[in-house]
Amino acid sequence: MLFNSIQFALFFLVVTIVFFLIPHRFRWIHLLIASCVFYCAFVPIYILILFFTILIDYIAGIYIEDAHGAKRKLFLTISLISNLGVLAFFKYYNFFIENVNALIQTMGLQVHEVPYLNILLPIGLSFHTFQAMSYVIEVYRGNQKAERHLGLYSLYVLFYPQLVAGPIERPQNVLHQFREEKKFDATEAVSGLQQMIWGLFKKVVVADQLAIYVNSIYNNWEVNSGFTLLFATYCFAFQIYCDFSGYSDIALGAARVMGYRLMTNFSLPYFSKSVTEFWRRWHISLSSWLKDYLYISLGGNRLGKWKTYRNLILTMLLGGLWHGASWNFVIWGFLNGIYLSVEKLIGSFKFQTTSFVLKCGQVFITFHLICLTWIFFRANSFKQAIGILTNMLQPLQFWNLRIQDTGIFAGMTFAFVILMCVEFFLIRKKGESIFNMRSVAWSITWLVGFTLLVILFGVSDGDQFIYFQF
Amino acid sequence: MRKFSIIFLVSIVLLIVCDRSLGYLFDYFYKHTKTGQTGGKINYYLSLPQTPEWVIMGNSRALYQIIPDSFARPTYNLCHAGMHQIFQTGLLTQMEKEGKMPPLILLHIEPDEFMGEQFNRDIQNLKYYHSKNEWITRELNMLSSYEKVKFLFACYRYNGRVISLMKNYIQTMRSPVASNGYMAIEPTATDSATTMYSLQQKHPIVAETINEQQWSYLNEFIGRCQKNGTQVICFTSPIYSYHHKSSSGAQELESRLQNMGVPYINYLKKNIPSLKQKASLWKDRHHLNHAGAQFESSVLADDVDDILRQPQ
Numbered sequence: 055m056l057f058n059s060i061q062f063a064l065f066f067l068v069v070t071i072v073f074f075l076i077p078h079r080f081r082w083i084h085l086l087i088a089s090c091v092f093y094c095a096f097v098p099i100y101i102l103i104l105f106f107t108i109l110i111d112y113i114a115g116i117y118i119e120d121a122h123g124a125k126r127k128l129f130l131t132i133s134l135i136s137n138l139g140v141l142a143f144f145k146y147y148n149f150f151i152e153n154v155n156a157l158i159q160t161m162g163l164q165v166h167e168v169p170y171l172n173i174l175l176p177i178g179l180s181f182h183t184f185q186a187m188s189y190v191i192e193v194y195r196g197n198q199k200a201e202r203h204l205g206l207y208s209l210y211v212l213f214y215p216q217l218v219a220g221p222i223e224r225p226q227n228v229l230h231q232f233r234e235e236k237k238f239d240a241t242e243a244v245s246g247l248q249q250m251i252w253g254l255f256k257k258v259v260v261a262d263q264l265a266i267y268v269n270s271i272y273n274n275w276e277v278n279s280g281f282t283l284l285f286a287t288y289c290f291a292f293q294i295y296c297d298f299s300g301y302s303d304i305a306l307g308a309a310r311v312m313g314y315r316l317m318t319n320f321s322l323p324y325f326s327k328s329v330t331e332f333w334r335r336w337h338i339s340l341s342s343w344l345k346d347y348l349y350i351s352l353g354g355n356r357l358g359k360w361k362t363y364r365n366l367i368l369t370m371l372l373g374g375l376w377h378g379a380s381w382n383f384v385i386w387g388f389l390n391g392i393y394l395s396v397e398k399l400i401g402s403f404k405f406q407t408t409s410f411v412l413k414c415g416q417v418f419i420t421f422h423l424i425c426l427t428w429i430f431f432r433a434n435s436f437k438q439a440i441g442i443l444t445n446m447l448q449p450l451q452f453w454n455l456r457i458q459d460t461g462i463f464a465g466m467t468f469a470f471v472i473l474m475c476v477e478f479f480l481i482r483k484k485g486e487s488i489f490n491m492r493s494v495a496w497s498i499t500w501l502v503g504f505t506l507l508v509i510l511f512g513v514s515d516g517d518q519f520i521y522f523q524f
Numbered sequence: 525m526r527k528f529s530i531i532f533l534v535s536i537v538l539l540i541v542c543d544r545s546l547g548y549l550f551d552y553f554y555k556h557t558k559t560g561q562t563g564g565k566i567n568y569y570l571s572l573p574q575t576p577e578w579v580i581m582g583n584s585r586a587l588y589q590i591i592p593d594s595f596a597r598p599t600y601n602l603c604h605a606g607m608h609q610i611f612q613t614g615l616l617t618q619m620e621k622e623g624k625m626p627p628l629i630l631l632h633i634e635p636d637e638f639m640g641e642q643f644n645r646d647i648q649n650l651k652y653y654h655s656k657n658e659w660i661t662r663e664l665n666m667l668s669s670y671e672k673v674k675f676l677f678a679c680y681r682y683n684g685r686v687i688s689l690m691k692n693y694i695q696t697m698r699s700p701v702a703s704n705g706y707m708a709i710e711p712t713a714t715d716s717a718t719t720m721y722s723l724q725q726k727h728p729i730v731a732e733t734i735n736e737q738q739w740s741y742l743n744e745f746i747g748r749c750q751k752n753g754t755q756v757i758c759f760t761s762p763i764y765s766y767h768h769k770s771s772s773g774a775q776e777l778e779s780r781l782q783n784m785g786v787p788y789i790n791y792l793k794k795n796i797p798s799l800k801q802k803a804s805l806w807k808d809r810h811h812l813n814h815a816g817a818q819f820e821s822s823v824l825a826d827d828v829d830d831i832l833r834q835p836q
Binding site for chain 2: 059060061238240243244277459460461462464465468494497498501502505506509510511512513514515
C-alpha cells in the first residue's frame with residue numbers, strides 16, 4: 055500500500071476515524087492491527103520476520119534491564135546478531151555470493167558457483183531493523199526502560215506511518231506517546247493534513263515528473279552526453295530528495311493527525327554550505343543513528359585525528375551499504391566519508407562567511423559534490439556510473455541539452471519552481487511552523503491549492519518510493 | 525472538533541467548486557485547440573469538413589517520416605509520438621463514433637510492441653474522452669481498481685497536460701492551423717554524428733511470443749475498420765543499421781495479419797536501398813530526418829499503390 059495511492063487515502067481515513075472513536079485502552083490494538091494490514095499489503099508472509107525480531111528484541115530488552123555485568127552484553131549481542139543476521143541473510147547474502155563467485159572465477163578455480171537465493175527483500179527491512187536495534191542499544195545504555203508491554207513494543211516497531219521508510223525513531227521519542235491518551239486536536243489534525251498534502255505534492259508532482267526525465271536519460275546514457283547528463287543528475291538530486299522527504303512528510307503528517315509526533319527527517323539539505331551540514335539536514339534519523347550507534351561506538355573523534363577520519367569513512371561506508379547490497383552504494387558512502395574527512399581536515403568553520411555571494415558559492419559547491427555521489431547512487435553498476443561520468447565530461451558535445459518531451463519538461467520546471475518558492479520563502483524562514491494552522495483561510499488555501507495541483511500535475515501511475523527498496 | 529469540521533467541509537466544497545470550474549475552463553481550451561499532441565491534432569482531424577481519403581496512424585516513426593503529400597490521394601498524418609497500439613485503437617473508436625472513418629488507413633506498427641510487456645498506459649492520453657467514449661472509458665477504468673474514483677475530479681481528465689494544453693491553445697489562437705499532420709525533422713550538420721552515436725544504444729531484448737493483450741488492441745482496430753468498410757495496410761519503418769532476425773513472434777504476427785487479409789509492408793525486412801548506410805538521412809537510429817522521410821514516403825507510396833492495384 056503506497057502512500058501515493060487512493061487505497062492508502064481510504065485506509066488512512068478509516069484508521070484515523072476509528073482511532074478517535076474508540077477508547078484509549080483499545081487504541082494500541084487498533085493501531086497494531088492497522089499496521090499489520092498496512093505491511094501485509096506488500097508481501098504478507100514477511101510479517102513473520104518482523105514478529106520474530108520483535109519477540110527477540112522484546113525479551114532481550116527485559117533481560118538486559120534485569121541482568122548485571124557481562125550478561126547484559128551477552129543479551130545485547132544476541133539481539134544484535136539476530137537483527138543483523140536477518141538483515142544480512144535477506145539483503146546481503148546474494149551480494150556476498152556474487153563476490154565469492156567473481157573471486158572464484160578470477161582465481162580460475164574449478165569449483166561450482168555458489169547458488170543464489172531467489173527471494174524478495176522484505177520491504178523496509180533496513181528501517182525497522184535499525185529502529186529495533188536502537189531500542190535494545192538504548193536499554194543497554196540505560197537511556198530507556200525496557201518495555202514490558204509486548205503490544206506497545208510491537209507498535210513501536212510496526213507503527214504504520216514510519217514502518218517501511220522511516221523516520222528511524224528512537225524509543226525515547228515514541229514509546230511514551232503510545233501510553234498518552236490522545237484527544238482530537240483540530241490544530242494538530244489540520245497541520246498533519248497540510249504536511250501530508252505537501253508530501254504528496256513533492257512525491258507525485260515533483261519527484262515522479264522528474265523521474266520520467268531522469269529515467270529517459272539515465273536508461274539511455276550511452277547516447278547522451280555533457281550537459282544533458284549533468285542536468286539529469288541535478289534532476290535526480292531533486293527527485294530523490296522530493297521522493298524521500300515527501301514520504302517523510304506524509305509519515306509525519308499521518309502520525310500528527312492522530313496526535314503523535316515523529317522526528318523531522320529532512321531540513322532543506324540542498325541549502326547546506328558544507329557536506330557536514332548536508333548530513334545534518336539529510337535523512338536526519340539515519341545520520342543521527344549512524345553517529346550515535348556507530349561513529350561514537352568506534353571512538354568518534356576522541357582517538358586522535360587519523361582515527362577520526364577512519365571512523366568517518368567507515369561510518370559512511372556502512373551507511374552506504376545500509377542503502378543496498380552493491381558496490382555503487384559502497385562508493386557512494388566512501389565518497390561522502392572522504393568529503394567529511396577532508397572538511398574535518400581543513401576545518402569547515404574557517405570558511406564561515408556572512409557574504410551572500412560566498413554563501414551561494416558554498417551551497418553551489420556542496421550541491422555539486424553531492425551530485426557527484428548521486429551518479430553512483432542512481433547508476434545500475436559501477437561500469438555504468440563511470441560511463442556516465444565519461445560521457446558527461448565530453449568537451450565536444452557538452453553544450454547539448456536533450457529536453458525529451460516538452461510537456462513533461464515544462465511540467466517538471468513548473469513543479470520545481472513551486473517547490474523552490476515554498477522551501478526558500480516559507481520553510482527556510484519559518485521552518486515547519488508553516489504547517490501549523492496560522493489561520494483558517496491559510497489552511498484551506500493550502501489544502502485545496504495543493505490538492506488541485508496534485509490532481510492536475512501529479513503522475514497518477516508513478517513509481518513506488520525509491521527508499522522502499524532499502 | 526467544530527473548527528476542524530468547518531475547515532474540512534469548506535475545503536471539500538471549495539475543492540469541488542474549483543475542480544468543476546477548472547474542468548469547464550480546460551474543456552473550453554481543449555475544444556478550441558487544433559494543434560499539438562494533447563488532443564489538438566485529433567480535434568483538427570475531427571473538425572475537417574471533408575474526411576481525407578487516406579489517414580496515416582502510428583507513432584513518431586510515422587509522424588516524422590511519412591509525408592502525406594507523397595501519396596496520390598488526399599492524406600492526413602494522424603500519428604502521435606510515443607503512442608502504442610492501444611492509443612491508436614482508442615483514437616479509431618472516436619473517429620468511428622464521430623463518423624470520420626476514412627476509406628484507407630495506413631497503420632504503422634512496431635513488431636516488438638506485440639511481444640513482451642504491455643503498453644496499455646497510453647490510453648491515458650485519451651482521458652478527455654472518459655465517459656464520452658465507451659471503449660476508451662472501459663480501458664481507462666481497467667488501468668486500476670481505483671481509476672473510476674480519480675475521474676470523479678473533472679480536472680483529472682487534464683492531469684499532466686495542462687501546460688501543453690495551454691501552449692497549444694495559444695498557438696491555435698495565434699495562427700490558424702492548416703496542415704496535413706506531418707512534422708518534419710529538418711536535417712542538420714550533426715545528424716550523421718548523432719546517428720552513429722545512437723548506435724551505442726542497446727536494442728532491447730523482446731520476448732519470442734505474442735502478447736495476446738497487445739494483439740487484441742490491433743485485432744480490435746482491424747475488426748472495427750473492416751466493419752466500417754475501411755481498408756487497413758500495416759507497415760513498419762526501417763531502423764538504421766538493423767540486422768533483421770525474424771523471430772517466431774514476428775512471423776506469427778505476420779501470419780495473423782495475413783489471415784485477416786491485412787497487407788503488411790515491413791521495411792525492417794525489405795530494405796530501402798536509398799536509406800541504407802546513409803547516416804546523414806537519419807536523426808538517430810530510429811528516426812529519419814526530412815530528407816530521409818522523403819525517400820521512405822515515396823517508397824511507401826509506390827508499395828501502397830502496388831497493393832491497391834492487386835485484385836482483392
